[in-house]
Every structure is written in C-alpha cells, then in structure tokens.
Amino acid sequence: MTTETNFLEEYDARKYPAFAVTSDIVLMTIRRGKLSVLLIERAGHPFQGAWALPGGFINIDESSENAAAREMVEETGVTVDDAYLEQLKTYSSPDRDPRMRVVSTAYIALVPHSELATPEAGSDAKRAQWFAVHDLLDPRDPEDAVALAFDHEQILRDGLRRVQSKLEYTALGTAFLDEAFTLADLRRIYEEVWNTTLHAANFRRKMLSVQNLLEEVGAKGSSVFGDGRSAQLYRRGSAELMYPPFMMEEVEV
Amino acid sequence: MTTETNFLEEYDARKYPAFAVTSDIVLMTIRRGKLSVLLIERAGHPFQGAWALPGGFINIDESSENAAAREMVEETGVTVDDAYLEQLKTYSSPDRDPRMRVVSTAYIALVPHSELATPEAGSDAKRAQWFAVHDLLDPRDPEDAVALAFDHEQILRDGLRRVQSKLEYTALGTAFLDEAFTLADLRRIYEEVWNTTLHAANFRRKMLSVQNLLEEVGAKGSSVFGDGRSAQLYRRGSAELMYPPFMMEEVEV
DNA sequence: ACAATAGTGTCTTTTAGACAGTATTTG
DNA sequence: CAAATACTGTCTAAAAGACACTATTGT
Numbered sequence: 001m002t003t004e005t006n007f008l009e010e011y012d013a014r015k016y017p018a019f020a021v022t023s024d025i026v027l028m029t030i031r032r033g034k035l036s037v038l039l040i041e042r043a044g045h046p047f048q049g050a051w052a053l054p055g056g057f058i059n060i061d062e063s064s065e066n067a068a069a070r071e072m073v074e075e076t077g078v079t080v081d082d083a084y085l086e087q088l089k090t091y092s093s094p095d096r097d098p099r100m101r102v103v104s105t106a107y108i109a110l111v112p113h114s115e116l117a118t119p120e121a122g123s124d125a126k127r128a129q130w131f132a133v134h135d136l137l138d139p140r141d142p143e144d145a146v147a148l149a150f151d152h153e154q155i156l157r158d159g160l161r162r163v164q165s166k167l168e169y170t171a172l173g174t175a176f177l178d179e180a181f182t183l184a185d186l187r188r189i190y191e192e193v194w195n196t197t198l199h200a201a202n203f204r205r206k207m208l209s210v211q212n213l214l215e216e217v218g219a220k221g222s223s224v225f226g227d228g229r230s231a232q233l234y235r236r237g238s239a240e241l242m243y244p245p246f247m248m249e250e251v252e253v
Numbered sequence: 254m255t256t257e258t259n260f261l262e263e264y265d266a267r268k269y270p271a272f273a274v275t276s277d278i279v280l281m282t283i284r285r286g287k288l289s290v291l292l293i294e295r296a297g298h299p300f301q302g303a304w305a306l307p308g309g310f311i312n313i314d315e316s317s318e319n320a321a322a323r324e325m326v327e328e329t330g331v332t333v334d335d336a337y338l339e340q341l342k343t344y345s346s347p348d349r350d351p352r353m354r355v356v357s358t359a360y361i362a363l364v365p366h367s368e369l370a371t372p373e374a375g376s377d378a379k380r381a382q383w384f385a386v387h388d389l390l391d392p393r394d395p396e397d398a399v400a401l402a403f404d405h406e407q408i409l410r411d412g413l414r415r416v417q418s419k420l421e422y423t424a425l426g427t428a429f430l431d432e433a434f435t436l437a438d439l440r441r442i443y444e445e446v447w448n449t450t451l452h453a454a455n456f457r458r459k460m461l462s463v464q465n466l467l468e469e470v471g472a473k474g475s476s477v478f479g480d481g482r483s484a485q486l487y488r489r490g491s492a493e494l495m496y497p498p499f500m501m502e503e504v505e506v
Numbered sequence: 507a508c509a510a511t512a513g514t515g516t517c518t519t520t521t522a523g524a525c526a527g528t529a530t531t532t533g
Numbered sequence: 534c535a536a537a538t539a540c541t542g543t544c545t546a547a548a549a550g551a552c553a554c555t556a557t558t559g560t
Contacts, residue, residue, distance in 0.1 A: 016273045016310050017273075017274070017310065017311070017312060017313040018271035018272065018273070019271065019272050019273075019274045019313075019356075020269045020270075020271070020272075021270075021272045021274065021345075021356055057269050057270065058270070058345070059270060060270040060272075060347075060354055061347050062347060063345045063346050063347060064343065064345040064356065065345070087342060087343065089340060090317065090340065090343040090358045092274075092311070092316045092317040092318070092358065093316050094313075094314050094315060094316060101313055103272075103274050103317065103356070103358075105343045105345065105356075182512090183512085183513095184511075184512080199549095199550070199551075199552090200511090200512085200513090201512095201513075201514080201515095201550095201551090201552080202549070202550060202551080204512090204513075204514095205514095205548095205549090206548090206549080209548090220558095228509070228510030228511030228512075228557085228558065228559070229510070229511050229512050229513090229556075229557045229558040229559075230511090230512085230557080230558060230559080231511080231512055231513085231557095231558095232512085232513090243500070244500060244547095244548075244549095245498070245500070247496070247497060247498070435539090436539085436540095437538080437539080452522095452523070452524070452525090453538090453539085453540090454523095454524090454525080454539095454540075454541080454542095455522070455523060455524080457539090457540075457541095458521095458522090458541095459521090459522080462521090473531095481530085481531065481532065481536070481537030481538030481539075482529080482530045482531040482532075482537070482538050482539050482540090483530080483531060483532080483538090483539085484531095484538080484539055484540090485539085485540090497520095497521075497522095499522095
C-alpha cells in the first residue's frame with residue numbers, strides 16, 4: 001500500500017471523501033422458458049420488504065468483480081465457474097441510498113438454470129426468488145408489478161439491454177445453456193431474451209454460417225422442451241464474435 | 254450483513270471499508286487529422302513524470318459523471334456542453350494505486366477540436382499534451398512509445414475500442430465534428446478512429462440511407478481539409494442508432 | 507400411424523462492395 | 534484550364550427473409 005515517505009501524508013484516505021463501495025449482481029437465467037432474475041427481499045430499512053438485486057460491500061483487499069463473485073456464492077450458491085460474469089455499469093448518484101454515500105458497480109451474471117441450487121441455499125436467511133424479467137419490467141398484468149429497491153429497476157433495465165445487444169454479436173446466448181444444446185434450445189434463448197419469435201430455418205442457417213461459433217458434439221439429444229424428433233447437439237466453439245451480427249428488429253422511434 | 258432495525262448505526266460508513274473514488278477521463282478529439290487523447294504529466298509520486306489521464310477525486314455530494322465533467326473543465330477547459338460524455342468502465346483492482354485503495358470510474362469524452370481551449374488553460378499548472386492514440390498504443394516508431402501511469406493504458410485501450418464499436422451503430426462520429434460538416438469530414442472521422450480507409454461513394458450511400466441520421470443544412474461548404482469542389486453540409490439528425498449497422502472489417506483471429 | 511419438431515433447398519429482396527464516369531468548384 | 538474532390542449510376546456478391554418441402558424421432 002505504501003512505498004514512499006513524504007506523499008503518504010498527502011494521500012491519507014481521511015483527507016478525501018470516503019465512500020462505501022458495493023457490487024450488485026443482475027443474475028439471470030432462463031427458468032421455465034422465461035428470462036428470470038434473482039431478487040432478494042430486503043429485511044431492513046430502507047425499502048423494507050421490497051425486492052432488491054443481490055450484492056454487498058466489497059472488501060478492502062478485493063476487486064469489485066471479485067466481490068460480485070463472492071456475494072453471488074454467498075447469497076445464491078452459484079459459483080463463478082458456472083457463471084458468465086461481466087461488469088455492467090457503475091451507479092453513483094449521491095442520493096441513491098438514503099443512509100450513506102454508496103457507489104455501486106453492477107455486474108451481469110448468466111447461468112444455465114440447471115446449475116442453480118435453490119436460491120434459498122444462500123448463507124444468510126434472506127428470502128430469494130426468481131422473477132420473470134419481461135413481466136416485471138413491462139407488466140401486462142398489474143399483479144406482476146414489483147417495486148424494486150433503490151435504483152435497482154434502472155440497473156435491471158440496463159442489464160437486460162446489455163444482454164439483448166450482446167446476443168447480436170457474440171456467442172453469449174450459450175451462457176444460458178448447458179455445455180451441449182440443440183439449435184432449438186439456443187433459438188429459444190434468443191426468443192425469450194429478445195421477447196420475440198424467430199424463424200427457425202433462418203436462425204439455423206445464420207448460426208451455422210459463422211465459422212467456429214458452434215461445433216457438433218457427437219450425439220443427438222432432445223431439446224429442453226422437445227416433443228418431436230431429437231436433434232443434433234452442439235457446444236460452443238472458439239469464436240467469441242459473430243460477424244456479420246445477427247440483429248434484433250429495428251427499435252421503433 | 255444487515256437484518257436489524259437500528260440500521261442507522263449499523264450502516265455507519267466507518268464500519269465498512271472506506272474507499273477513495275475517482276473519475277478518469279479519456280478525452281479524445283481529431284487533431285491535425287489524427288485521433289488524439291489528452292494526457293497530463295504527473296508531478297508527484299508515484300509514476301512521477303509519466304503521462305496519465307486527467308481525473309480526480311469525486312466530491313461527497315456529486316455523482317462520478319458530475320465529477321468527470323468538473324475535472325474536465327478544471328484540467329482542460331472543455332465544458333460538458335461541448336462534449337459528449339459517456340461512462341466507460343470502473344477499475345477496481347486493489348493494487349492499481351500503490352498509495353491507497355482507489356476505485357476509479359472512467360469516462361469517455363469526445364469533442365470537436367475547434368471547441369478546444371489550449372490544454373494548458375487548465376486551472377492547475379500541470380502540463381497537458383495531446384497524443385496520437387494509434388501511435389501511442391501501437392507504436393511503429395519506438396520514439397512514439399509513451400509509458401502511462403497506473404492502469405491508464407488499459408483504460409485508453411478500452412476507451413478506444415468502445416468508440417470504435419459505437420461508430421458502427423450510432424451517430425457518435427458527429428461528436429468529433431462541429432455542427433455543420435460534410436460527408437468527407439465524417440468519413441475521415443471513421444477512417445481515423447478505425448485506422449483504415451473507406452470507400453467514399455459507398456460511405457455516402459450508407460450514411461444517407463439511414464432515416465433521420467443526417468439532415469442537410471442549406472448551404473455548401475468546404476470540408477475541413479478540402480482542396481477541390483466544395484460539398485453539401487449536413488448536421489446530425491434525430492436518429493441515434495444506425496440500422497443496419499455500418500461495420501468495421503471483421504477482426505482477425 | 508401420427509404429431510411434432512429437425513433439417514434442406516430455393517426464391518426474392520436487401521445491403522454491401524467495387525468501380526466507372528460525370529459534375530463542380532478552387533486555384 | 535487543370536487538379537481535386539463531390540456526386541451518380543450500375544454491376545456483382547453476399548446476406549437476410551420467407552416459405553415449401555422432406556426427414557426423423559417420440560408416443
């Protein structure tokens with residue numbers, strides 16, 4: 001921490017504003033065919049009883065990414081090996097937490113649902129629950145409306161948009177799936193994250209046309225919710241990026 | 254963590270690790286035809302004499318974005334009205350600053366070069382200088398190599414990549430230009446940021462085909478470095494996004 | 507056998523890339 | 534007028550979208 005002598009004084013932390021720094025995690029999976037996010041019910045004030053993203057304070061000797069991974073294990077039982085983890089954005093509005101000055105770096109975590117322990121397995125006894133993301137953010141039924149604590153609804157919206165756009169030009173969709181999956185499985189990921197329907201034949205042609213994106217695994221299996229003919233299994237290949245990208249429909253202005 | 258009711262006490266900042274939080278700014282412009290970044294020579298330890306991104310501690314009552322804008326004015330004379338400002342990423346490795354625990358949120362700022370006061374106009378007397386980004390990050394001449402302080406080279410690389418990819422699907426290129434510009438001006442922005450050459454006729458067709466991306470301004474003018482026939486002037490239109498995108502060449506693997 | 511989904515082939519439309527050639531303006 | 538760049542038109546290749554049809558598997 002310290003190397004020299006005279007500037008130590010000058011940079012004493014007490015001479016600068018001190019902040020609490022947290023990591024919040026947007027943990028998403030496809031559960032029962034729906035894009036879902038894990039939320040935790042707040043036990044204390046403020047926002048008591050409201051739902052919030054899992055997260056917590058980062059330790060003095062760890063990075064915020066490390067903190068995100070640690071909190072995720074503690075609160076959800078998901079370990080980083082299973083999860084894709086990516087920094088989303090940092091939220092620093094001075095009044096985002098009424099108690100104190102907290103700067104929070106949000107992370108996106110994606111997991112195959114099969115990897116998940118029951119959320120209740122977290123070490124502390126807080127109640128955790130999966131929520132369907134689209135129902136929560138754009139409720140058709142008023143009953144689906146959920147009030148999120150702090151600025152967590154904004155964080156969730158930002159996280160959803162990030163995942164949606166990354167599906168366009170990366171192999172990120174596979175992060176929702178087990179190692180071996182069918183093209184129908186992958187297509188359903190796209191359909192659910194984008195909240196749309198896709199043309200199966202064209203989706204196949206597109207995905208298989210990208211070099212090294214997917215590679216066949218030497219077996220056939222049934223798609224997750226299969227009900228007919230079983231299909232070729234694939235695993236993720238070495239290509240990280242799709243070029244040209246596979247774009248969502250243009251957003252209406 | 255917290256489950257109790259006397260939360261005020263429990264959330265006292267002194268009970269949690271306290272961090273210094275800073276904002277660093279990747280301020281870029283096209284100067285003399287080259288994509289350039291403003292760096293400041295460090296006066297004190299560590300990395301004394303090395304070049305660093307402008308930035309500084311955020312105040313207890315402001316957001317990190319606000320701090321970035323404020324520091325930019327203080328150190329470079331550029332005000333936010335002139336600049337495009339966007340959060341890049343947060344850097345939080347525990348050993349990124351040898352003196353103390355500092356978490357820094359980096360921002361990208363883009364300005365038309367004509368808007369710039371001389372960098373020396375900053376309030377504190379530190380030396381500021383423009384560097385050509387591509388020469389700095391990928392020096393062909395060993396003389397161009399510049400050692401950046403802290404993890405600022407990584408931040409600059411991340412910032413460059415962000416700007417490069419945003420040119421693909423947004424109207425961000427116009428942030429480098431004055432209000433009225435020619436298609437040749439805009440093309441030169443793309444060429445310089447992507448460090449490539451583009452086909453002028455196809456570039457024109459692409460840009461003009463996106464609805465509301467550019468609108469004619471009722472006059473002709475000469476391109477910034479024009480030497481022949483003068484051209485139609487455009488200003489940025491209402492469209493934020495380009496669909497379909499205008500992609501860089503595929504990155505080699 | 508039938509239902510259901512996997513997978514193939516092909517036609518059309520759109521977009522990208524290349525490039526020839528004309529039009530205008532500056533010096 | 535010459536040099537230089539703006540601008541237009543057109544051909545070709547690649548990719549996207551739509552859709553008909555065949556193949557294979559589970560029940």
